[in-house]
Amino acid sequence: MYVYDEYDRQILTERVAQFRSQTDRALAGELSEEEFLPLRLQNGLYVQRLAPMMRIAVPYGMLRSVQLRRLARITRDYDKGYAHFTTRQNVQLNWPAIEDVPDILAELAEVEMHANQTSGNCIRNTTTDQFAAVQSNELIDPRPYCELIRQWSTYHPEFAFLPRKFKVAVNASDSTDRAAIQVHDIGIEMVRNDAGELGYRVYVGGGLGRTPMVGPVIREFLPELDLLTYLEAVLRVYNRYGRRDNKFKARIKILVKAMTPAGFAEKVEAEWAHIKDSPTRLTREEIDRVKTFFTEPDYQSLENEPSALVSARGESKAFDNWVKRNVDSHKQPGYSIVTLTLKKTGVPPGDVSDKQLEQIADLADQYSFGEVRVTHQQNVVLADVRQDQLFELWKTIVPMDFGTANLNTLTDIICCPGGDYCALANAKSIPIAEAIQREFDDLDYLYDLGDIDLNISGCMNACGHHHVGNIGVLGVDKKGEEFYQVSLGGSSQRDAAIGKILGPSFAREEMPRVVSKIVDVYVERRTEEETFLDTYRRIGIDPFKERVYA
Amino acid sequence: MPDVIRKDGIHNDDLWTLVSAPVEGESLQLPDGPALLPVTVWNENQDAFAGRNDIGVWFDSHDEPETVAGDLNQLPLIAVNFPKFTDGRGYSIARLLRERHGYTGELRAVGDVLLDQLFYMKRCGFDSYVLRADKDINKADGCLNVFSNAYQAAVDVKEPLFRRRTA
CATH class of the missing domain: 3.30.413.10 (Sulfite Reductase Hemoprotein, domain 1)
Structure with missing residues (x-):
């Protein structure tokens, strides 16, 4: 997982200080409600039916156990002791007080977390496949590319006041799409061309909301190093020509439709021609640097289907069902991908208590190298569980209400x-x-x-x-x-x-x-x-x- | 006359007047002193204003830098209007004027210019600002420098952080 260096830390610290000043000025009446609105939205704070809600970013769904514990503490200290996993791999607090938000952001920053651009008319949190780097049918680990997009989009000076919100998703599997990339403003599919070179197929203008659309492909192959310049070209065309007169027609899908996908692609290509060789063009060194944060964990040399697993499945029908439903195959022999379902009947889908957050952190430390992934289906994944520990894990999670064996069924709503x-x-x-x-x-x-x-x-x-x-x-x-x-x-x-x-x-x-x-x-x-x-x-x-x- | 924020501080002696496009059928009325003309007007009357150091142009948020005929660098001042602070087109216009059209003169943000957008404006190439009158101009300097670094390449820092990090 990506680890901040002094640059990342400094920028985030300055962001927290900036928002503290903005909140102070808003509370002092120096900023009108209307002026404060986009500032607080871009720091995750929006006011809802009963109270302010705060959406905390979980970049491409990855969380470390220390971050889960911090989230648990924050829900206890500043909220009512529970949080909600959202459909875009983020976490939401339901009851924070506005004046506490700068303190919450400071607490998050200590564990390299934030609420950057989780709301508002800007580039939102980039999402990807929750099985990234642990599934076998994958071209390449998409997460380093998500991190590159995260850094590029964070406080982008040109694109903080877009016509409307903007969501990017990345997929790198050629047989599945768990990131729903075709219903995003930009969907990026990692592909190889005929020459075997790595690159991206780019979809633009998908989305749900009032006018649901499956996004068309606007570029069949974009070379690997050109990712950020091309995104910048798409965003610039959207920023300049997307509709601003009608909120309901302001998403990029409306622009793509109005211009036709071919017409839009042409406009993007013309813009991109000017900037494709600018310093924003990625370098091999930078991709390699970011990749060093996403190395494989220290897997043991194990075999699939160990006898302990086979006999446990034979003994317990309930365990066997759970393995069939909630456990997926892993690229590494002897390991499995486990999805903890947060879909117990009677509990709002995606809701977790502070205690459960800490339990998940403990499970991550004990069974999965201290990391979890959040899914857009509002579940939590332990990506690297030893098969010979599955039975023990299952017995542990059933009383915690994470063991409902209904993944991808009708009740996994x-x-x-x-x-x-x-x-x-x-x-x-x-x-x-x-x-x-x-x-x-x-x-x-x-x-x-x-x-x-x-x-x-x-x-x-x-x-x-x-x-x-x-x-x-x-x-x-x-x-x-x-x-x-x-x-x-x-x-x-x-x-x-x-x-x-x-x-x-x-x-x-x-x-x-x-x-x-x-x-x-x-x-x-x-x-x-x-x-x-x-x-x-x-x-x-x-x-x-x-x-x-x- | 409004105060103007520039790199070297706050100026209260700025004489530039922003001129609106004439209503159809009427002719252009130039004020006394230097004038910022709508870019559309300037495009049509370039020859008449050639060589004058008291004529600049302003872009509204829907105006396109691509439409400008002639050399922008003969202009001593270009302004970009933010009709609403949430209208982000002016950021792209500024970058295009600087990065694509090579404008090196003074680039001024006018209109609904508030404190918390100044940093992004600076990054996109503005170097002069007329803050909306009800905002505290003494807080502008802090807001212009609220971050000491940034991830992206822009007009102020030409290289993205990833090229400087490894340096």
């Missing part, structure tokens, strides 16, 4: 904070997630259903990524009452697609039955090997519609 917390929401989302989890409490049935993404957003801003859920649920307001619109067929994977709306929306209490009927159609119509999405794609939306509205 992605869910925004919704109307319980968020001022933007039209409807509550957490109670819907809970009602669906209660309806589907039979694990064997869930396993039989296989992988199904169910995503819930409380409004069209789509923090719960409902458009790309195989089943998507969107809270809508109808004359002051909360209703829920269902869409089917979305995907955030390599075959990214925006879901299609099933039909008129439903009342809250109808939702578990609606989901049941949708699932019934799948079970009746599927062929042996088909996932929910496969069946949907084969038979279309009509059979689902007929059943649900019958």
